[in-house]
Amino acid sequence: MPHFLATADADFETRFTALLGMKREDSPDVDAAVAAIIADVRTRGDAAVIALTEKFDRLSLTPETLAFSPAEMEAEIAKVPAAERAALELAAERIRTYHARQMPKAEERWSEPTGAELGWRWTPVSAAGLYVPGGLASYPSSVLMNAIPAKVAGVERLVIACPTPGGAVNPLVLLAARLAGVDTVYRIGGAQAIAALAYGTATITPVDKITGPGNAFVAAAKRRVFGKVGIDMIAGPSEILVIADGTANPDWVAIDLLSQAEHDQSAQALLLTPDAGFAKEVVAALEKRLATLERREIAGASWRDFGTVIVTRDLSEAAALSNRVAPEHLELCVADPEALSAEITHAGAIFLGQWTPEAIGDYVGGPNHVLPTARSARFSSGLSAMDFLKRTTLARMTPEALRAIGPSAEILATSESLQAHGLSVRARLDALNCAEALKEGDA
Amino acid sequence: MPHFLATADADFETRFTALLGMKREDSPDVDAAVAAIIADVRTRGDAAVIALTEKFDRLSLTPETLAFSPAEMEAEIAKVPAAERAALELAAERIRTYHARQMPKAEERWSEPTGAELGWRWTPVSAAGLYVPGGLASYPSSVLMNAIPAKVAGVERLVIACPTPGGAVNPLVLLAARLAGVDTVYRIGGAQAIAALAYGTATITPVDKITGPGNAFVAAAKRRVFGKVGIDMIAGPSEILVIADGTANPDWVAIDLLSQAEHDQSAQALLLTPDAGFAKEVVAALEKRLATLERREIAGASWRDFGTVIVTRDLSEAAALSNRVAPEHLELCVADPEALSAEITHAGAIFLGQWTPEAIGDYVGGPNHVLPTARSARFSSGLSAMDFLKRTTLARMTPEALRAIGPSAEILATSESLQAHGLSVRARLDALNCAEALKEGDA
Structure with missing residues (x-):
């Protein structure tokens, strides 16, 4: 039996916290x-x-x-x-x-008033x-x-x-x-x-x-x-979270939940909705669809062990709970998905509106389907071109720039007992001062 | 004694490869x-x-x-x-x-001709x-x-x-x-x-x-x-690589090398130059400066065990070798640092010209001093604001968009034996076709 919760229940916070901490995968220690x-x-x-x-x-x-x-x-x-x-x-x-x-952009570069240039590539x-x-x-x-x-x-x-x-x-x-x-x-x-x-x-x-x-x-x-x-x-078991209101098609939501459950018996499908009647319709449709699936053993085990239905007070409460889950996939099957999307802070990928089943993202949507699992969307992103790039920072001082900021570097180096760091700045500043003194001597 | 190599030597490739593979840190297995x-x-x-x-x-x-x-x-x-x-x-x-x-930019969003919207946040x-x-x-x-x-x-x-x-x-x-x-x-x-x-x-x-x-x-x-x-x-022992030509001040280069060596006895300082005479001047200046340092024990051990001087045929050869090292810090103390910089593909940070000692980057330059060590600049970047951000991908299909690309998703899902994935698209396409048929029936 999947987990049924309602935010109005007295023990909701305890049960929801337990859900968040639930271990879904027993990785053998290899x-x-x-x-x-x-x-x-x-x-x-x-x-x-x-x-x-x-x-x-x-x-x-x-x-x-x-x-x-x-x-x-x-x-x-x-x-x-x-x-x-x-x-x-x-x-x-x-x-x-x-x-x-x-x-x-391959390279960013800018100058400071002292002539120093900074940037990266x-x-x-x-x-x-x-x-x-x-x-x-x-x-x-x-x-x-x-x-x-x-x-x-x-x-x-x-x-x-x-x-x-x-x-x-x-x-x-x-x-x-x-x-x-x-x-x-x-x-x-x-x-x-x-x-x-x-x-x-x-x-x-x-x-x-x-x-x-x-x-x-x-x-x-x-x-x-x-x-x-x-x-x-390091990929963990994956999950889908669907936030839906009564405007959504319960059968579509049911299949979307199953499309995650069929991956793996440790996958997790969650439905959050303020509409208790709609939740019931989804569960009924899901059971009907489940019986027809080739992978019904896997999907059934996932739904039984980790499937979760939460009835919330409203959609904002659903968004706040979703942010605590930080799901890999988040479907917003609601009348105004853009408005709800603005309340989402942590999710690997958002599928806006019920014409966007998650499976589109797995294959042909365009965005990457390698996404942060197991709540790691709190701190990481899906795969992107950036994962195959690296940034080299660039700095070019002028004598004027070194004169302006070098002394501060020397002070900090000294405070950290890194004498050679300080000397590397001091030697240059001394040369500058010397050159200046000579020039003044000439004048 | 530091390592002295010249690319013209018959055994150069062997010795350089050994240098690249050299283990500088014995991490205890804790x-x-x-x-x-x-x-x-x-x-x-x-x-x-x-x-x-x-x-x-x-x-x-x-x-x-x-x-x-x-x-x-x-x-x-x-x-x-x-x-x-x-x-x-x-x-x-x-x-x-x-x-x-x-x-x-906080959010990127664009539309396709079918009305589908894609982006990220x-x-x-x-x-x-x-x-x-x-x-x-x-x-x-x-x-x-x-x-x-x-x-x-x-x-x-x-x-x-x-x-x-x-x-x-x-x-x-x-x-x-x-x-x-x-x-x-x-x-x-x-x-x-x-x-x-x-x-x-x-x-x-x-x-x-x-x-x-x-x-x-x-x-x-x-x-x-x-x-x-x-x-x-996971930070490893750090390194500086200086590419210098005869226009650089050998004493400044020497102190810059020492500013890395004083960090840690497993730190590494490398000098690459086409000018053998200049290399000798740097080594002499370094020994003189080293004797004056408070941390001469640490810096001396680093220079003795890991310090490296390589005389190259020209600056381009030095750049190519530097790319194989992928140093954390790279100083280009040459007459035309911009031109040489264009040949650099792997480095954590580049310091352009001899008025830019590495220590400036440690404290006040602006770029981050948390940089990829131990050759990891081949695949990673220094710390940045991006490390504290994550990307959520966004997709919003329209019925037309789903009709255009949904069938391909269904085919691929079927080929991967993920039936529910295919059904989640099919159910929506069927509804669309149905609605169309009804409309045609009305007409």
Whole structure:
């Protein structure tokens, strides 16, 4: 049974706080195993990667077959039906257009009255690696969502690691890689793939940044190589929160909730509405739809364990509660979604109005579907072109500028007992004063 | 003896690669101890924090004295001499002005021909915690560099954790906190402080993001709470790389190199120059200056173990090598720093021309001094106002837009076996088609 709450209930705050703190995922502690795998790859390189792929993916590789050859790519991609290809092309184009708008001005520069110049400059990461899970969760849409922002940012070399258990590969994943401009697709996975991308082997050139979702081994490995390379976020179980009023179609809201629940039994779907009658209609429609779903076991478990319906006093109260959840996906199925949106402070993505099902955002809307999960929208953002850029700050002093602000730097350096810091300014100021004294002497 | 290399040497590539891979810091493995501390704070809250502070900082606190009271702040701040206060105020003002320019437009929104609207919105993190080391490395400048970007971004609640071993506190740190708009300063440190900021206790309200440098315990704790809260980077040993030609003052370059070396014996100072004679002059000047420094033991050890001089064929070769290092700080002490700067792709901060000693950037230049260390400028940026903002993507479909792109979403959802995703689009398209059919029936 999902959780039914009403903000008018006396125990609401207790129950809501418990909901917020609820652990939805039992990550196995694989950290020791992952540490051993990373050490093995760092020591033995290709040999370790090949042995671990044999062990975990039942697949015999050689250094020559670690990556798909161009001919293998061609052969797989040719299997994709025309309709899927067209859909993927539309998605790629829309994602590219959206992310191109995120690009900041390459350089900002301004002068101060003393002639000093300040600014910064954006440059792309040189090489990025995208992890793509194998098997059932091998999603071509995720390839587009990770690879396109990297290419938009200007990443030169872009590779994918995607395990192919028993040799099985999703041709759509390879087509998505092609459409996004990926250079190489390695048929490796798990912690060994993350280690190979971070540290390199004889065959695999290391990258500077690794993004993409994965299982507990992949997540633990990403956490471990963080610092050696950049990583995106550590993805947790995802969630949708729908705020709806009586103007919404209860059946549509029900399917939207299920579209999150069907991902994973630890996914969470929440409905917040001031209309108790509407809430009942949604629950009834959801149960009816649920029975028809192929993934009804997964979606049913998610809805039973984590599904939540909260009847609020009004829409503003719903917005305030939503901000405490900081949901990954937030649908505003209300008469005036813009007004309600103005009250939202924390959410990964907002879907405005009931003509915008969350699934649009997963595939073809344009915005990224890699979004902060597990309440991390409080402090982080979805994937973007910015994740593949970095900023270099710029400063250029003139003698006049140094004279104006240098003495303060010297005082602060001295107060921090960093003598050479102070001297580096003092030596220059002394030279300036000297030059001036000489000039005055001449006059 | 520092490392002397020349790109013309036969073994250069081998030696340079070894330099790049050189481990400069032996972080003790404190992860198990840190895990226990975090678990203790999560279980016992204030009692754990107080017990650990007693143990590590020899300081007896109560829940009431965990934070400095306003009167205590006043009393400490009153001790700051006028010159230091004025210098800190100048620094704060310049840092604020620089970071204010980093603020992106709060909202971007655009329409497509179908009427669909896309965009995104930036909002601040609600609460942030800054870690400030105690003792010798308790730098007021770091308080400004962490706290001001947070306030510029609009963070509402800003707290500091700063251990005060034996009760000792640096009044300048408290003044910097005041100038930057920090709400509360807790006299706690180590992993227990990070745990308290991330999970909260009865007295300490948890925050959403934690930034700031710290020792191995702090770094390990930040790595562990990453995901529960946001963190900045895990700082490693820092470095300066100076590219200089014969037009530069060798003494100034020498002091600049030492200003990095005096930080820490694992800091690294590198000089790249095409002028072998100039290199010799710098080394001679450096040895002379080194003998005069209060921190000559630290700076001397850093220079001896990690100091590096590379004679290159020309400045472009120096720039290319610098890009492989991806230094935290890069000084271009050359006749035409702008031209050389155009060849730089990876660096935390660039200091243009020899009137711009790195120390200016540490205190009063305006740009942040929290910069990517240990080659991480390949994939990350210095701290900025953006680190305290997050982006919410926005999408609003119209019926026409859904008709245009919905079928592609449905196809991709089906190909990924996510039936409810497809249904959430299909239900709406069916309703549209139905409405149309009815209308045609009327006509």
